[in-house]
Amino acid sequence: MHNPAKWEDESTAPPKDRNFVTALARGLELLRAFGTGEEYLGNAELSSRTGIPRPTVSRLTYTLTQLGYLKHNTRLEKYRLGPGILALGYRFLANQGIREIARPHMQQLADTTDCAIALGSADRHAMTYIEVCQGKGPLVMRLEAGSRIPIATTAIGRAWLCGLSQPQRDSFLEELRQQSPDQWSAVSATIDKSLEEYQRYGFCLSEGEWERDVSAVAIPLVLEDGAEIMALNCGGASLRLNHDILIDNLGPRLRDVAERILAELRHDPMR
Structure with a gap:
């Protein structure tokens, strides 16, 4: 976008x-x-x-x-x-030490769940994937590093919103409201729902909302005491990933991956 x-x-x-x-x-x-x-x-x-x-x-x-x-x-x-x-793009990615730390954890989860795991960063009103790991199962969508998806209607985008401070989030939501005033009521409702999910579960859900055949869970990665916010998601075919699997299985496993990445970053002398 x-x-x-x-x-x-x-x-x-x-x-x-x-x-x-x-x-x-x-x-x-x-x-x-x-x-x-x-x-x-x-x-x-x-x-x-x-x-x-x-x-x-x-x-x-x-x-x-x-x-x-x-x-x-x-x-x-x-x-x-x-x-x-x-x-320029390769230089940016090369400087993102988090990719090297996150990749093995992401790939392990992708292999054990047959899902796609992505690490994303916000750019204006879209999330840009900076790392993607694929499972071995059938893929509903093949998104690669560099792919851009909307923030407001995706699990990874709404997880990024959950990682923002309240003033940052309020400012960003006002930008979204001004950009799409006619759709704001529906967009605002889904964002509020994700904020509630994050408070309840520690991750956000998307069940066929952005793409009808795709469901996902996502979690924010708050880096350097909030100086940078990124997000992780885990997604696949909606037919395979029902609500209970998202809540009881994939969400907690993605949360564990995020915690391992953050713990490793804290002990990385280069960051």
Whole structure:
């Protein structure tokens, strides 16, 4: 899900701040406009998605292409993400020491439950998977590292919300309300339900809500005394993962995995 800044002109740009570089911000908005599975976008599409005037988009795409962050297809007259973005992504992942610590614990749970286990981090109104471990059983959905899923309608997203402080959560929920006022009543109800589940069980549930055939449990990972919040989920086919299995089996096992990861992080001298 992409949430553009919608800067139609300077009057709708963010408040004046002498330290804020608008050109840089607009360039980053263009890069964010590329969604999962969308290889090529043209200047008109990028302008529509970001609200940046098309002449400005043309200059930005030219510059980003010269720097290697975009690749231009002359036949299509469109752009795709370039190797520069991939290099930045790998550097980010390489610096996420939690992945190395979490992976063996996640894979063990995936193998013993035949479920998909994912570690995610929030980016605006979506969760981005930074590590995914698959079980050996049949997969309903194959999501990989880099996949983005909505926060409000998924177990992992709502678990992330549960990990926030009350002021942080209130601020984020207000952003969601302003973004989707017509759907807010239903969205708010599911979020309230997840907050209650977390208080009761120590994890959140999603039973065919985001995808009809998928059910999951999820738990927040509160790192560095709340400086960073991530989340873990465990999911699979709804036909196999009924309510009792989620509550009595997968939820407690995922909670144990989270506790082991946090304990190992506390003893990691590099963090």
